[in-house]
Amino acid sequence: MVSLRTFSVLTVAVFSLAACGSPSDDSSGSATPQFVDPPSTAATESADPPSAAGKASAPPSTSPSPTPSKSPSKTATTVKYAFPVKASNVDYHPTHSKYPATDIFADCGEPAVATTSGVVLEVSLKDEYVKGQPDGPLNGGLSVSILGDDGVRYYGSHLSKVLSGIKAGVRVTAGQQVGKVGHTGNANGVCHLHYGISPACAKTGDWKVRRGVIWPATFLDSWRKGGNKSPVAKVNSWAKANNCKA
Numbered sequence: 001m002v003s004l005r006t007f008s009v010l011t012v013a014v015f016s017l018a019a020c021g022s023p024s025d026d027s028s029g030s031a032t033p034q035f036v037d038p039p040s041t042a043a044t045e046s047a048d049p050p051s052a053a054g055k056a057s058a059p060p061s062t063s064p065s066p067t068p069s070k071s072p073s074k075t076a077t078t079v080k081y082a083f084p085v086k087a088s089n090v091d092y093h094p095t096h097s098k099y100p101a102t103d104i105f106a107d108c109g110e111p112a113v114a115t116t117s118g119v120v121l122e123v124s125l126k127d128e129y130v131k132g133q134p135d136g137p138l139n140g141g142l143s144v145s146i147l148g149d150d151g152v153r154y155y156g157s158h159l160s161k162v163l164s165g166i167k168a169g170v171r172v173t174a175g176q177q178v179g180k181v182g183h184t185g186n187a188n189g190v191c192h193l194h195y196g197i198s199p200a201c202a203k204t205g206d207w208k209v210r211r212g213v214i215w216p217a218t219f220l221d222s223w224r225k226g227g228n229k230s231p232v233a234k235v236n237s238w239a240k241a242n243n244c245k246a
Contacts, residue, residue: 079116079150081230082175083223085193086111090224092195094217098135099246101196101212102220104181108191112156112179114172115223118148121200122210123167124157127184137207140194141185144178145210147200152235155196155210158187195220199235201244208246213238 083090087110092102122145129138140157144166147153160182172178183191196212197219214234222229 079148079230080174081116081219081223081228082113083220084113084115084154084156084195085181086113086175086177087181092217092220094215096212096215099208099212100215101194102216104193104195104220106181106191106193108160108180108182110181111177112144112159112181112193114146114174114176114178115154116146116148116150116152116174118146118150118154118172120166120168120170120172120178121145121147121153123162125162129185131186135186139186140211141187142179142182143185146172146178150230150232151199152231153198153200153210155194155198155212157194157211158183158185158192160184197231197235199239199244201239206244206246209244213242213246 085104085106087106090104090106090110092104094102096102122143124140124143127141129141140155142159142162143155143157144159144162145153145155156179158181159179161180163177163179166172166178181191181193183189187194194211195216196210197216198209198211198213201209214231216231219229219231221227
């Protein structure tokens, strides 16, 4: 079965790309998105590392914290990037249906990891998508959204599981596992990680932005080879040109 994935990935991509839509937004089990303004680095706690994933971390700091900037400002020299799926048998397509994003195809259960160090913004722990409903904030099923230290938001959805301790306000590091690849939400039963890159434009209600506004493939190409290509300039350019409206 594994050897057939690479051979058939383009066929699967055509089928799956049209299915990918918007994310689900709820770490409490309801359809209401959860968002916590990222605390400062010193005040933000760390999520459980992969080796201690079964232990829940302490509640996030409630001290006042800055609102996410609409335009990233840091450069690649200050952060490290990691390919968002940690597996040997992975493929993705440079395009996506309807809007700029990428579907990363891998076996269900493979580790989904943080692209870079940063703070978890939103987590969906419940799949409330109903087949046939219009595109909306439930399309992604189980998902995790992270605001990187570079000011860019990284979003992964269709997860089969979000790891214990991964919740809004928790700090993560580049390459740290946050969940497992799955096919929750509007994934047509195909195991993959829907992956979007965007500015963190609003606290809630910006699912059209969060699902992806720039093409990730060139950055994925770099990170997969151990490179450190930064999407900051592209995201800045999009935010300036579109005023955070997708």
